[in-house]
Amino acid sequence: MLCRSVLIFACCAALAVGGSPAVLGEFPWHVSIQLKNFYLTDDLWAHWCEGAIVSREYILTNAGCIYSIHELRVVSSTLDWKIFDMVHNVTEMVRDEVELGRRLSLWKVDPPFEFDNHTRAVQLPARFAESLPGTEMTVSGWGQFMPSEPIDILEKYRAPIESRALCSIRFPGYDWLYHICVDVARNETVCSRRGFGAPLVYNGELRGVFHNKYDCNLPEIYTEVSLFRDWIYRITGV
Template identity: 25%
Template sequence: MLKLLALIIYGSCITALSTPSPDIQARVINGIFVNVTKTPYTVSVQENEVHMCGGNIISKDWVITAARCVPVLSDNYTIRAGSTYHNKGGSVHIVDKIVLPPGSAMNEFGFQVSDLALLHVASSFILDQTRKPIKLIAYNAQLMPNSTVTIYGWANIAMTPPPGLHYVSTTVIKKSVCNETFSEFYGIFDNQSCVATYNLCRKDSGDGLNYNNILAGIVSWSEICGNENYKSIFTELAPYRFWIQRTTGV
């Protein structure tokens, strides 16, 4: 096992997503099953061979996910790519470097201010119809309210069909509405927005927001999955494009 090269000193474990009750702990609740060839950039971020979060391939050597998905130093993070299922098939790649945005910190509620992480793999992805990088949003672009996005993620192993890729389509909502929804946490951070879906759950952090085949955001958290009174928060990628480019060359 390669020794993980940590570029950032991590603090305590992040547990922003509440633990759902057993009957709603599925990921992408009521999503539509999809083959990995329809979303070849979507990967499973794993620790000790257990699915923890989603992620997206952005080059043959890099994946982007949420910082909360890699909260502690570990040699045991891996990426499963090129498979419709998070527990079999495709290829498994050891994560040998983790990079967080400059100034990453947690607020008083334990929420990551810049909830993004770049993961470098020790062995490059072999790019084919099941493993491809997704194009990133431009630095000066912005997702407007009512924009339709698609989110790809992984279903719970206890669900039928098996723990395969699913997706939901949803819309971006106004930041003012999002701030009101999460007012008990003093609203959202400047570089965050919300989507209207409440279908995203604990292990959907790191999933990508696909806008016209462009990666525009990364799912961060939701207060109570499966509760229609709460929406899902994502981190906007446009404000971080220069950091991503400096780090990965993408």
């Protein structure tokens, strides 16, 4: 039980204060990944990570969100992670195949998603499409302010892409080949940290998946989805 408590602090992060509430159907691909007995309280399930629907059977999220299949579920088509109609069991998890550190994971769900105005797959980027510096993108997520106080309503905010050259100076020795650097400080004046797996989108296209943030004064780090298109297609067929 102690290990799980430690894992909670390592895996969960806070959504940017000052973000605006999302509208139902605005991010129809966004799902809440929930963990059983997460807070060791009377609540049976609690928000664990973010994810994005990529097909009727699969979501894409951070590899760090992987846990026991039997203690996870996926909730779709909702703005409030605690109020929902659609629940999906997790039947399979596949990590990416990058040799120097795992970053992404694809999860198969059952039952499959039923697409409508409030639930559908996110558009995937072209193979090797680059997220250019200065491009303003949108992040959505629930995240958490504290391990015992999850945000109930899905929120969003916009932030520009920072150059890899500048981020390599801010993060000496960090491998930027597979990552996007997002300068939240330009739009948000408070410390913001995301829940693992939060999607970064540009015109409805999934460009990044939240990977990490080390300091309130430093940019956020997302995994560049376009570099994993072959792997995503091989697993999901999309």
